[in-house]
Amino acid sequence: MKLSVGIITLNEEKIIEKTLKSVEAIADEIIIVDSNSSDKTIEIAKSFGAKVFIEDWKGFGPQKNSVIEKCNGDWILLIDADEELSEGLVQKIKGIVNGKDDYNVYKINRSSVCFGKRIRYGGWSNQYAVRLWKKNSVKVNDNFVHEDYLTKESIGFIKENINHYSYLSLEDYLSRFNRYTTLGAEEYYKRGKKAGVFSIVINPIFKFLRMYIIRLGFLDGLEGLLLSILSANYTMVKYYKLLEMNRKGIK
Numbered sequence: 160m161k162l163s164v165g166i167i168t169l170n171e172e173k174i175i176e177k178t179l180k181s182v183e184a185i186a187d188e189i190i191i192v193d194s195n196s197s198d199k200t201i202e203i204a205k206s207f208g209a210k211v212f213i214e215d216w217k218g219f220g221p222q223k224n225s226v227i228e229k230c231n232g233d234w235i236l237l238i239d240a241d242e243e244l245s246e247g248l249v250q251k252i253k254g255i256v257n258g259k260d261d262y263n264v265y266k267i268n269r270s271s272v273c274f275g276k277r278i279r280y281g282g283w284s285n286q287y288a289v290r291l292w293k294k295n296s297v298k299v300n301d302n303f304v305h306e307d308y309l310t311k312e313s314i315g316f317i318k319e320n321i322n323h324y325s326y327l328s329l330e331d332y333l334s335r336f337n338r339y340t341t342l343g344a345e346e347y348y349k350r351g352k353k354a355g356v357f358s359i360v361i362n363p364i365f366k367f368l369r370m371y372i373i374r375l376g377f378l379d380g381l382e383g384l385l386l387s388i389l390s391a392n393y394t395m396v397k398y399y400k401l402l403e404m405n406r407k408g409i410k
Contacts, residue, residue, distance in 0.1 A: 160232075160233040160234060160256050160257060160258070161187040161188070161231070161232040161233050161234070161256075162185055162186055162187050162232050162233075162234045162235075162236060162252070162256045163186070163187065163188050163189075163190055163230035163231060163232030163234070163235050163236070163294075164182045164185075164186040164188070164189045164190070164235075164236045164237075164238065165189075165190045165191075165192075165223075165226035165227060165229070165230050165235060165236070165237045165238075166178070166189070166190070166191050166192075166226065166237075166238055166239070166240050167191070167192050167193075167194070167219070167222045167223055167225075167226055167239075167240070168191055168192070168193045168194070168196060168200050168201075168204070168240045169193065169194040169195070169196055169200075169216070170196045170197060170198045170200060171196070171198075171200045171240040171241070172196075172198040172199040172200050172203060173327060173331075174240060174241050174324055174327065175200055175203050175204060175240050176203050177243050177324075178238070178240055178241070178242060178243055179203070179204065179207040179209070180207075181243045181244040181245075181249070182236070182238070182244055182249075183207060184249060184253075185236075185249055185252055185253050185256070186236075187232055188210065188230070188231060188232060189204070189207060189208065189209035189210065190209070190210050190212075190226055190229045190230050191204050191209045191210070191211045191212070191226075192212050192214050192222055192225050192226045192229070193211055193212070193213050193214070194213075194214065194215065194216040194222065195213060195215065195216075200240075201213075210229070212225075212229065218301065218302065218303035218304070218306075218342070218346075219299075219302065219303060219304050219305075219306045219342075220299045220300050220301040220302045220303070220306035220307075221301055223237060223299045223306060224298060224299050224301075227297075227298070227299070230294065232294065233256075233293065233294055234255070234256050234291065234292070234293055234294065235291070235292055235293075235294055235297075236252065236290060236291050237290060237291075238290055238321065239323070241323065241324045241325065242269070242321045242322065242323050242324070243321065243322040243324065244321060244322075245319055245320045245321070245322060247319040247320070248267065248317065248319035248320060248321060250319075251317055251319045252291060252317075255291070260293075261315055262312065262313055262314060262315030263292060263293040263296045263312045263313075264289060264291070264292040264293070264296050264297055264310050264312045264313070264314045264315070265289070265290065265291040265292065265314065265315045265316070265317050266287040266288055266289050266290070266314055266315070266316050266317070267287065267288065267290045267291060267316075267317045267319070267320075267321050268285060268286070268287050268316075268317065268318055268319065268320050268321065269286045269287070269288055269320070269321045269323040270284070270320040270321065270322055270323065271283045271284070271286070271323045271325050272322060272323065272324050272325065273325045273326050273382060273386060274326060274327075274328060274329060274332075274382050274385070275327075275328075276379070276380075276382045278325075278379050278382065278383070278386065279378070279379060280374060280375040280376050280377075280378045280379050280383060281370040281371065281374050281375065281376030281379060281383055281386060281387060282369070282370055282374045282376075283386070286323075287316055288308075289308035289310070289314070290321065291317070292310070292312070296310055296312050297309065297310045297312075298310075302346055303342045303343075303345050303346040303349070304339065304342040304343050304346050305343070305346070329385075332389060336393065336396075339393070340393060340396045340397045340400055341400060343397040343400075344397050344398070344400035344401040344404060345404070347397075347398075347401050348401055348404045348405065352401065353401075353405060354398040354399065354401040354402040354405065355402070358398040358401075359395055359398045359399050359402065360395070362394050362395075362398065363391040363392065363394045363395040364391065366387075366390055366391045366394045367387050367388065367390070367391040370383075370386065370387040370390055370391075371383065371384065371387035
């Protein structure tokens, strides 16, 4: 049984080598759809033997479906460019692909590392996500951001970790902030959502309290506080951008 590893990329030179090293022992092919990276992402990917396709950005959902369509393996492992397979997960996937499978679709535990620290609270731990499946078992919806994985199959759970390097540094977070808040606002606009005082002012406060207090983010120390503040700010900016879009009638 063959395994295809699929990844979408955009200027990932800081992390993509770590990601590709973690899958090279089990990947029969690596498929990458790149959105016109201007750094060394493509060069690094090709050094690992990846098949690289250059496509304009269509949103996370459509971009990932483009990767899936290009995968030829019996099994597909679709991971993000900032995710690294643990050694235990590599061995687990190897067993599944070689016939020790009870399901056609699996969710894998994502263990987040932010600003150089493993985050265990604030809602960041035990984030199981669909990552591995038999070909034709899963599709991704067309959301611009926060895409969903669609399947009619029963889903198994793999406890071994994917290490998710969410943000390498505060600079890394802030460099993505404007793009991601815009994509989130565009997705809400597409769905016909509105923004007002509650969503711009009250929602961010609830976001902070939920992450930092209710979900024990304070136990992650300074990084837990920073993530809670940044997440609240992200919510506020996303909804204010939605308000601007509704005011201007952006298509």
